[in-house]
Amino acid sequence: MVTELIAPALYETLFPAGISRYAVGGLLVGLGAVVIYLGTGIPAGASTFLESTLSYVSDQSRFQQYRGSRDWRIVFTLGIVAGAAVYALTFQSGLVSSGLYQPGTTGELREVGGLTIWLTDVQPWRLFLGGILVGIGTRIGKGCTSGHGVCGVGSASKTSIVGVITFLAVAIGTAQIVMALGVSP
Amino acid sequence: MNGNRHPLFMPLIFVGGLIFGFGLGFSHMARPEVVLNFLQFQDFGLLFVMGGAAVVSGVAFALMPRLRERAPLTGDTYGRRLKPFDRNVLIGGAIFGVGWGLSGICPGAAYASLGVGNVTILWALAGMFVGAYIQGVWRSQRATSESTPTGAD
Numbered sequence: 634m635v636t637e638l639i640a641p642a643l644y645e646t647l648f649p650a651g652i653s654r655y656a657v658g659g660l661l662v663g664l665g666a667v668v669i670y671l672g673t674g675i676p677a678g679a680s681t682f683l684e685s686t687l688s689y690v691s692d693q694s695r696f697q698q699y700r701g702s703r704d705w706r707i708v709f710t711l712g713i714v715a716g717a718a719v720y721a722l723t724f725q726s727g728l729v730s731s732g733l734y735q736p737g738t739t740g741e742l743r744e745v746g747g748l749t750i751w752l753t754d755v756q757p758w759r760l761f762l763g764g765i766l767v768g769i770g771t772r773i774g775k776g777c778t779s780g781h782g783v784c785g786v787g788s789a790s791k792t793s794i795v796g797v798i799t800f801l802a803v804a805i806g807t808a809q810i811v812m813a814l815g816v817s818p
Numbered sequence: 819m820n821g822n823r824h825p826l827f828m829p830l831i832f833v834g835g836l837i838f839g840f841g842l843g844f845s846h847m848a849r850p851e852v853v854l855n856f857l858q859f860q861d862f863g864l865l866f867v868m869g870g871a872a873v874v875s876g877v878a879f880a881l882m883p884r885l886r887e888r889a890p891l892t893g894d895t896y897g898r899r900l901k902p903f904d905r906n907v908l909i910g911g912a913i914f915g916v917g918w919g920l921s922g923i924c925p926g927a928a929y930a931s932l933g934v935g936n937v938t939i940l941w942a943l944a945g946m947f948v949g950a951y952i953q954g955v956w957r958s959q960r961a962t963s964e965s966t967p968t969g970a971d
Contacts, residue, residue, distance in 0.1 A: 656870045659868065687954060763922070767949060773910030800914045
């Protein structure tokens, strides 16, 4: 295992929360995309939902081109919300535990009638402004972390690999600047 | 295509989304703080999320086209996700990168974040729709003006 290949202290520095929750979660994210691909041949991405859903309220051609897929993209998104809610009901609420799952210390946990919900501490202006840029960028850039990052990289697409390297490098630079400016959380 | 879809098409899409969303919750990608911790070099776990997901999809995308020609629920041929490269990939990727680095949230993770109870993420979701709308209107209008004949030549 990775744990035995590198010094424990270094491992602790690089992966303070371990790697199992990340690796298991990542495998499941890939599996979800693969289930859809096996049944339908569709390499699904999450960000097209933004434009396809706007086709219900706007006649602009950019949105209308997604009319044919807008209904199942809503179902896909509702599935994502529901799947995360199942996680919240089980692991997040402590109803189910596993050696592969390490609870985190980020944000705020709140009890709501037997269910433990999680709330971010990141400031709303960062979420809103960041969200606007994510909405513009993922659509102009032909994909997001799931379209380019999971399906595109999984397809060994050069476009997607370049796309991932671009947004990853810029995001690291941005987050480092934000941290250096003392913006937290 | 809406009229004669396979009855299992929508259920399968939902189940795929369910597994996808559970994975995003389990891996803590639905928490902007954890993504920011990666981007700020405090926890490199995100590499295993992306790597794990890409390995699983990589195996399926490489094998399926060789094993079967068409998907059972749509009759579509199995292909890879290949998109043409142009400078939009770099421009859009950079804009997305600034947004991701500022907020710690991307579209799929934002939907999952709502599922774990993080109502504050509605700020990010609202922003994403605003951003998608702005670029959509701008690009739709540019496409219209480009396709309109511009006189003599």
